Amino acid sequence: MRDTAARTRDGDAGIRIADGVRAGIISGIHPPGTRIRQEDLAAQYGASRVPVREAIRQLEYEGLVTVVPNAGAWVVRLTLAECEEIYRMRERLEPLLLRYSAPLLAPEDIDELHDLAEQITATGDDTDAFLTLDTAFHLASYAGAHTAQLGDLVGRLWNSTAPYRRAYVSSWSADARRIAHEEHHLMIASLRDGDTAEAERILAGHIRRTRRHLARTPEIFDAAVDQRTP
């Protein structure tokens, strides 16, 4: 019952808890391996444990927390293999999502993508700025898609790897960053041309290259918070 939101008992308030915890996980406040206690969250959000349980279940199905019956919940810790699996899924799904989105992007939407790509190029080695803008760029490229499940799924996959992205993006060389920037611009050019198939290929390559780089920095997945993680 501390700071957050004062007892809106209208619609459905267990979602607020899930939103808050999700934000905490993505932003790195709750690193992988952190223990999640129901009563703590209940107190923090001024709610009972019932909606907290629902929130934890939701986050479990989003792949952000691990629930062990009669034991508790922890922020998911990924192995390198699991993280690669997520990237392989993204490599196949995001081009499909782009295929849904591309035909419905207006020229001004593509201009906005161009602006974002320019800002990304200008971030230099400010990792936080890069992460924020890169996420915004890709999500904006999917803004045209009206999908029932695919868009949400891609968002969940992004969130799943969010705690690790900071670590390995900061390990990129200047050259690796430059290639990412160029791929962004190539994709924009293909979108402006109306060549969706080529944009799909560039995007798939973009994700694949990131995955391969990831495989070369396995040390990211070793250290962690460890609070009795199963």
Added chain:
Amino acid sequence: MRDTAARTRDGDAGIRIADGVRAGIISGIHPPGTRIRQEDLAAQYGASRVPVREAIRQLEYEGLVTVVPNAGAWVVRLTLAECEEIYRMRERLEPLLLRYSAPLLAPEDIDELHDLAEQITATGDDTDAFLTLDTAFHLASYAGAHTAQLGDLVGRLWNSTAPYRRAYVSSWSADARRIAHEEHHLMIASLRDGDTAEAERILAGHIRRTRRHLARTPEIFDAAVDQRTP
């Protein structure tokens, strides 16, 4: 407190409810549009409404029920566009899953696939038998994969469309069925050859063809049970 399972309060019993309802949806007992009341399920499974709520939430995240706050839950009803979207996702994801599985399939596993394919060929126009065996065949082809998320996701996608599969498979011509059988055998041959890439291509084509046929039978998505479905 009727027939089902007598109060096992050990581990986690809300999952039992989800399993039961899921089976009912997949098997067609609860057709799309059916209203789901919490108290009914609670009485049916001899539990309180709390685990029922969790079960409904779980099924919502699996894409099997639609929950409207302060209103209730219904078995998901798909539009043709939504069903096509699921097939497009499967078209990209299942070849990836096969890529994980194929190298770990032993020769005897492939023999089993061959047996299943033979049985499928022998079903003639027995739709129920075809559905059961076809599901078994594809799941068996994925048995080698040890994935954290991909396998479960593919299973969920299959389940989502299960209520509609019966209807459109029964509309297949003898020719359409024969093509499916041949694709099964082609895939087996590629797997036995160790040519995973070719098996992937055949599988993608198999799913794509099914999706295209689906688009030609939109009448499946019209009629339904309708119990105040939103």
Added chain:
DNA sequence: GTACGCCTGATTGCATCCAATCGCAAGCAT
């Protein structure tokens, strides 16, 4: 000194109970 067993504390899982919301229908006014 080591291993096993018991006991206590903490945490989760479920049942029961109360409050808020929504849908529907009857009644009234126009």
Added chain:
DNA sequence: ATGCTTGCGATTGGATGCAATCAGGCGTAC
């Protein structure tokens, strides 16, 4: 006769309380 309003019933959302389970620490036996 039709449209709007108001009240009631039904159903969901949330809070509290109790039972069961698991982890860790201590004591005892070998």
